[in-house]
Amino acid sequence: MDVAVAGGQTATTSHQLDPLQRGLLTVFRSLPRTAESVPGRPTPLVLDVGDVVVLVSGTDRGSPATRDAVLDLATDAGVVVLDDLPGRTPTGRVSLVLATHHTAATAAQHVAVRCRAPVLLPDGRCVTPGPLRLWVRPEPTLTLTRPDGRQDVVLHDLHLRDVADPDDEHPAVVDVFAHPSGSGLLLGMTDGGAGATVALSTGPRCVRVPAPTTATLDGVTRTIAPGTYRIDLAHPPLYRLHAESAARPETG
Structure with a gap:
């Protein structure tokens, strides 16, 4: 996915904003409102x-x-802004997800994966006025599908304790670790003793939870109910909007 290059000026901000938030507003203001399609290339991201x-x-x-x-910038551009409601995924097509502070970055990335929209996070490197070069980069992400069909987003690491292979007649109880990569799903298993395996899978992996146990998703641990769980790469993955100065360095 490409993003058109557009020149932008730094938005007027309050003294309460930190450099990352000022950079965020600079990038948001720089997003093009119109862009020409180039044959053979993806449609640019515009608002x-x-x-x-x-x-x-x-x-x-x-x-x-x-x-x-x-809200002020969006109103001027005729763009609709919705506040995220925890536990509820917005309906309809979402063009962009935006975090107002770095502490909301993880939540914003989770929302972006569920909405299948790019995410823009606070970045202090774009405070200086001037034209910006914008692009969207895919970042591998996991999904954990529960027995009831609901999905959890995992950005970095997943750890499931005391699970079993649902297709094994006499399954051993193991711990499963999962990490997303550009080549596939990196899976590790350990039985709590000396035995451990690590493998790269290009497809989903299902595990059975025979009794209530714990799952750790990106460092947050919680109890999960018995049932069959599916671990897979998110399709599409997380797309993150990046920006850098478009000014060319001076040559002597």
Whole structure:
């Protein structure tokens, strides 16, 4: 997925905003409203009238000011801004997910995967006014599908304790570790003793939880119910919007 290059000026911000939030507003303001399609290349990411942006807010004192600034910029462009509601995925097509503070970055990335939309995170490297080069980069991500069909997003690491192979008549209880990679699903298994295996899988892996146990998703541990769980790469993966100065370095 490509993003068109557009020149942008730094948005007027409150003194409450940190450099990362000011950079976020600079990038958001620089997103093109129109772009020409180039034959043979993906359609550029643009924010057009009626497009939807989901805002994931932090609890810091600068997030309300960041939210207000995003709303002002979006209103001028005719873009619809929705506040993220925990536990609820927005309906309809979402063009962009935006985090107002770095503490909301993980939640925003989870929302982006569920909405199948690119995510824009606070970045302090884009505070200086001037044209920006914008692009979207895919980042491998996992999904853990529960027995009831609901999915959890895993950005980095998954650990399931005391699970078994659902296709084995006499399965051994093992711990499973999973990590997303550009080549596939990296799976590790250990029986709690000396035995351990690591393998790269290009397809999903199902495990059976025979009794209530614990799962750790990106460092957060919780109890999960018995049943069959499916571990897979997210399709599509997380797409993150990046930016850098488009100014060419001077040559002597």
